[in-house]
Structures are given as C-alpha cells and as structure tokens.
Amino acid sequence: MGQNLYHKVFDRHCVKQLPSGQYQLFIGLHLIHEVTSPQAFAMIREQGLPVPFPDRTFATVDHIIPTESEQRQRPLIDPLAEEMLQHIEKNTADYGINFFSPEKGEQGVVHVVGPERGLTQPGMTIACGDSHTSTHGAFGTLAFGIGTSQVADVLATQTLAMAKLKVRRINFTGQLKPGVYAKDVALAYIHHLGVNGGVGYAYEFGGEVIDNMSMEERMTVCNMSIEGGARCGYVNPDQTTIDYLKGRDYCPEGEAWNRAVHDWQSIASDADATYDDTIEIKGEEIEPFVTWGITPAQSVGVGQDLPKVNSFDEADQLVVKEAYEYMSFVEAKPIVGTPINVVFIGSCTNGRLSDLREAAKFIEGKKVADGVRALAVPGSQEVDRLAKNEGLDKVFNDAGFQWREAGCSMCLAMNPDQLSGNEISASTSNRNFKGRQGSPTGRTLLMSPAMAAVAALEGKVSDVRQYLEN
C-alpha cells in the first residue's frame, strides 16, 4: 500500500514520540516576522537558551511596514512599528539569523519571500508564527502556522511538538472555466467544506485543475487551507515545481541539484496512496466567487443571489444573521452591483507577479471608477522589481491605482493602509473578519485579482466574465 506525502515527510522529520502522545518534529525551515517573534526571543533570552540552528531561520518585516515610500524612512513615524522593526533587527543580529531587510531589497511578505528565494523546497517541514504558512505547501512541504511559544520552541530546539493529522485528498477534476482563478478554487473548497471542515486534517490538493496550475496559483490555493480549518495543505511536487525552483538563490546547483530533484520526486504521494478522506470538486462547476459575510466560507458565485438565512442549519443561522447585520446586506439580493469604496490587490494570497499581471490585463487603458481608492501592493521587493520591468506599475498608475511598496498592507490593520468607517473593500486577501482591514466597522469582500480589477473599474461588484466576452 502506497504512502502519501504527509506521512513520508512526517516520518523523515520525526525525532521521537513525546509522553503527551505528540511527536517531536524537526523543522527544516523557520520563517519569522516582526509581530510574533519579539516575545519568543524574550522567552529564550529569559531561559538563557541558544539557537542551535540559526541558519535554518530567516526573517523579514511585513505586517507593520508602511507601503508608501516616504513613510519608510527610519525611524518609522509610528513609534510602535519602529520598536518592532528594531527588535527584529537586534534579535536577528544577536542570534546570527539572516534578515531580509528593506535596505537589502530582499523584504516582502514572509510567504512570498520564502518561495521566491528558493528557500521553500519539497519535502521540508516549515513553520512560521503566522497562520498562512500553509502557502508553502504548494511545493510539497508540511508547513504549519504556529503561536509565539512555539516560535520560541523552534528557535531553541529546531523542533515542534505536533500531533499526527488525518489527510484529506481534494480532487479538482476537469478544467476551470474562463474567468475562474486559483482564488476561486480556494473559496470553493472553503465554501464546500466550511471554515472548520478541515480541523484535524492536512489537505492534499490534486486533480487535473491543480496539475495544470502554475506554482503561484498553487500557492494561492494552499494559502487559504487554514481558512478552511486545515492545519496545513499541500500539492505534490511535479515538473512544474522543479522548473520553478531551478536557479533560485537557495537551491542547490550542479550534481547537488540532480540529487535534490531525485529526492523531491520520491516524496510525492504514491499512485496507490491511501487517504482518510477523499472528496471531489468539479472544476467546471466553480464560478468566480465573492464573499458576502464575515467568514471566508460565506461566499457566493458572483452570478448568484445572497443566500437566505433559513437555507443554513439552525446552529449556523446566528453567525449568518450577524454577518448580514454587520455587512448591511440583505438576503436573496444579488451580490453583483454592490458598491465598493476601496480595492486592494496584494497580500500573501494574491500579491505575486502573476496576480498583478492578471489584474493589469483588465485595467490597461481604463480608469478606476470615481471615488474608488485602489491599491496595488507587490508581495515583495522582488515582485516589485519584476513588475516594474514589465511596466505593470505604469499600467496601474495610469488607471488610477496607487502602486505601493511591498508589505502586508491592507490585508490587516497593522500599518497605515486601512479602511475607514464602514467602507467596503474588494480585496484579494484572505480574511473578511469583522474589523480585519483596520476599521472596526469596515467591510471586506474577498475575490480574485481579476474580479477586484473589474470592481475597481465599475465601482461595484461586477462579473469578470462579462469582460472576457468583449
């Protein structure tokens, strides 16, 4: 009987079983950022613990960093943000950890930077004090978001105490229709399985739809595993993975590269691998999705009406009502035509080059609707450079978007990019929680970069497929 990737990788990294029944798991790559690491460093300092594998941890600054060039002068205007930046500078220097700083031009959202530098490699275990660490699963890794105490565990021991998960294979069969993107695939499985459908599971994404995706698209799909409650999500490594990694900074070269490729191929799930659960989603049936509520599962196909409260299980109706009240939306009305105030294209879900390219196709030569504030935020300084090489910044600026510097930006409320009042944003990020984008009454509609682009042009939620027919 064949093994799946989860078990192969888990077994390789298992140090021993702990008295609690959990396993001590070696962590191959540890990524840190300024928000969840300072307290972890304080913990190991207090205990007088060294960092035994400093070259397996890499740091960046993303959540708090302003995205307007003038505001990136040091010291940062916000003293709390400056203090956090200073902490990561000092902590990484003290412990000999590589810091991808803005000065070096290496900074970006942690989940964009790891893959683009070739740090994220198939068969690794990866941890980061950030729930969207699942992104790295696109390369066939087990990648876990962890809390601050666990960040301290990894710093001090390069291991974590982890329970074994069940594995659910999600097969996306057939083809996606035009206008349907990786983001819609992510919103689709969360819609089908719910925000806690994945609790206790690792998700293995596969099938023709995933096989045909680029690495950047696979990252978008894996990024949102956590929004479906799964502890991690992954795609088996294949030729697409290998082609993506070839020549990247931290990847091996020459003979070592050949050995690496051989190893990476060997850790993919066997053809006869077994799973604890398997489900199928038909690619043809996925529509461009928009969220209408306060959880990422509260979504509809853009062509549909908002669901009726009584179409949900009784136990779920409370949160549905709460969502309608918070959003000031009315059941059974179409989502298309909902006016929006802000457009945000960026984040670790959709802030990569291909996302910006796709959005640019729709806005090129057009103008953002009057009164709409539109931001395009590259996921890293490298994405920014590549995009500028292609002139994408100009396309966005000419259309009336603001082209910003790399960071988490309006994905969450820790830097100056925020909603105000009860503004509605069309956002390519991953969370539509109450208050997520900085205003306690701000409202977020999650969608793909293409859908966000057409929302910017129309000033309202629009069906991207209508733009395709022209």
Next chain:
Amino acid sequence: MSGEIVSTITGSGIPLRGNDIDTDRIIPARFLKCVTFDGIGEHAFEDDIKGLAEKGEVHPFVDERFANGAILVANKNFGCGSSREHAPQSLKRWGVEAIVAESYSEIFYGNCVSLAMPCFTADHDTCARLQDIIESEPALELRIDVAEAAIQAGEETIQLEIQAGAQGQFLDGSWDARAGLLENLKGVKQVASKLPYVSNYA
C-alpha cells in the same frame, strides 16, 4: 523540568455565544503592535465591545456580572483565524483560566495548552446549557476537574471532553512543550544530519 500542575479550575463563568469567533475579534490587529504581551488583556474583544455598546448592548467581557469570570463558555470553531498567541494571551491576562466550547481552531488550541489554559469541548446543547446557567446565576462558582473532565455547576455535574494528550500535560505539569523538546537535542541533530536538504544536497 516541569511547570505548574493544572488539576482544578474554579471561578464564575462568562458566556460568549456565537460560532466562528475569530482571533481578530478576540484581539484586533492594532493591539499586536507590541513587543511584549503586557497590557494586552485590556483590549480583549475591544471592537466587539464598542460595536455592541453603540447598539445599547453589553458584551460579556464588560458586563459587570461576569467581571470575575474565569471559565469562558463559547460555541463552535472558537479562536479561528490567525496564529497570534496574542489572542489566548489577552484572554488569560483578562482573567480567563479555562475554556469550554463546541470546537476550536487547532492553532488556538495549541497556543492555549502552552499557556496552561485548558480547553474542553462539549456538544452544542451542553454549551448552551452552561451559558444559560451562567446567565441565570452569574456569581455561581463553577469547578472544573481536569482529571475527570467534568464541570460542576451547583448541584449539577456536567461531563466535558478534553484531548487525552493535553489532559496528561496539565496533570503532570508538562504543558510547556519546550522543556520536553530540549531534553533530546542530540536526537534532533541526528535527524538533521540524515535530511539531505540540511547540507543542501551536498
């Protein structure tokens, strides 16, 4: 090396109704701008509290009746969302010592274990029943027995559930994973030496 043993939790309750209460609601992101967890308890549910106040309603975390609450009773998928330990840290610093809910996000659950804050599960009706009891008699002292995984509310004893591994960790004081992980650094180095990527496939 082991930490404090957590075998019983006593105190009054706090009912917090609703599914999918996420970590951004427990502690809004702007309060994550800090390099220590000090003072973070004051901001637990700050935006939810304000939102309700504007409608003339009172959030349980500022409701005087529950001001001394130590046992939080929530519903489904509690603590979903971000991995921020700031969320359980803010609950703990506010005064929560244990949580009963229908289910939790896994990262949140693990974070609670490392803070010695046990999380129990119970079905919807049990959680609702406990919430009713607390609302009808806010001062009532509840008592959780970790070994029995049961909560006593007045005359009534209600069975809860807890993951066996976590239960053992609370009872023998080994909830601080780091101590156990540190014991075996030699084994860690051995595993590392066998992983081909650690030497970059040399």
